[in-house]
């Protein structure tokens with residue numbers, strides 16, 4: 001680590017530039033300490049998906065290095081919302097919470113309120129906050145997240161709202177601090193952005209174009225994580241199956257998996273999300289061959305109707321999806337398959353919906369996230385005729401949910417009585433004499449244990465299946 005001299009102008013290159021600003025933030029944290037005889041408290045609230053969760057670990061890493069103390073209490077000196085905009089209700093939650101923050105800021109006028117993440121990439125949102133929520137101090141987006149330290153410095157020195165949003169970027173800046181939520185598992189970004197433009201989805205507009213990280217950088221990050229106690233990684237990307245396409249020397253996701261599988265000390269590899277259109281035979285073989293790759297695949301279906309899939313721009317048919325599931329199950333018989341389904345996409349008829357139910361019954365998903373279609377301004381689907389009345393969509397949604405839940409419970413029951421490896425994740429939140437962990441297929445198991453077991457894998461007998469989780473008993477040591 002080289003000495004940072006704040007009398008010099010900030011370096012141009014990254015990540016050195018951000019390290020300079022982290023040091024600068026440290027100085028203002030020290031000044032805060034001298035004035036208030038305590039360190040400033042920072043609260044980060046994360047909405048949305050695993051990408052955002054990982055981003056928040058990076059933001060927290062920067063804050064921690066600058067000297068902030070983490071808190072879950074929103075009555076803090078800095079509150080940062082990392083937002084999601086995938087569905088309307090994700091947006092509404094943020095506006096709702098902001099009202100509460102305004103009250104806290106009245107009590108503590110030096111409090112700083114910052115907003116970042118996907119919602120901030122939407123112009124109308126930023127305009128609404130500028131005019132209606134003037135107590136917000138800092139707004140930035142997804143493309144310049146790595147500049148958080150620099151923006152925070154500006155915000156601490158300024159009395160007016162600091163806003164910095166970029167439309168897109170081709171840059172990937174890593175190697176900045178991060179603070180993991182779990183000591184033994186970590187998300188690892190392998191790619192950013194999305195090029196698929198499913199017609200209902202806002203993500204490509206707020207996360208920009210697809211960019212893959214170089215394999216050697218990913219491997220180096222995972223090796224460092226393993227030497228820091230991590231035994232499970234979740235490889236993250238909106239469509240991991242198209243990993244590597246924009247790299248100088250093209251690498252497939254299957255090849256990447258095989259290389260990660262070689263990393264000594266790593267025990268489990270998960271990844272999300274897979275797009276059915278890019279799920280290759282090569283990848284199915286890699287899942288089959290790599291002993292560390294968990295037997296769980298999240299494979300979003302979205303709809304079972306080929307006609308609707310076409311309108312959604314998903315680029316596969318009902319039959320192709322069913323065929324993929326067959327191939328996966330013949331290669332890896334115990335693989336758990338989970339999915340996402342949208343109900344009430346514009347133009348969805350009763351017959352289309354029946355097709356979705358048909359796929360659900362045929363595939364028998366281990367679990368499924370079901371969503372009511374939410375209109376996102378700016379996406380092609382928002383302009384489609386024949387938007388479905390909310391009552392119709394809700395009725396279909398309830399029918400789908402009942403079907404999905406019955407099947408999940410039946411599938412979970414099949415493992416009752418088996419003894420399987422469980423990675424212990426935490427002390428059970430309701431009963432401190434229990435620990436909670438996950439099977440390779442991602443199901444949750446609770447069993448008697450203690451803190452020392454966290455991060456280790458135990459063979460556990462699944463004594464009782466209770467719907468979607470199990471009560472178990474460790475049959476031997478890790």
Ligand code: SAH
Nearest residue numbers: 200201238273300340341342371372373374
């Ligand atoms: N890249 C991932 C998913 C990202 S969004 C993929 O392609 O699978 C997570 C899920 O949110 C999607 O799978 C979809 O089911 C749901 N979703 C996205 N946009 C939506 C919308 N406008 N309305 C309802 N659900 C939506």
Ligand code: SF4
Nearest residue numbers: 194196197198201203
């Ligand atoms: Fe959205 Fe489709 Fe990209 Fe997933 S693949 S993020 S659903 S556009």
Ligand code: F3S
Nearest residue numbers: 048049084085086118
């Ligand atoms: Fe939401 Fe952004 Fe993820 S819109 S789902 S947080 S990529």
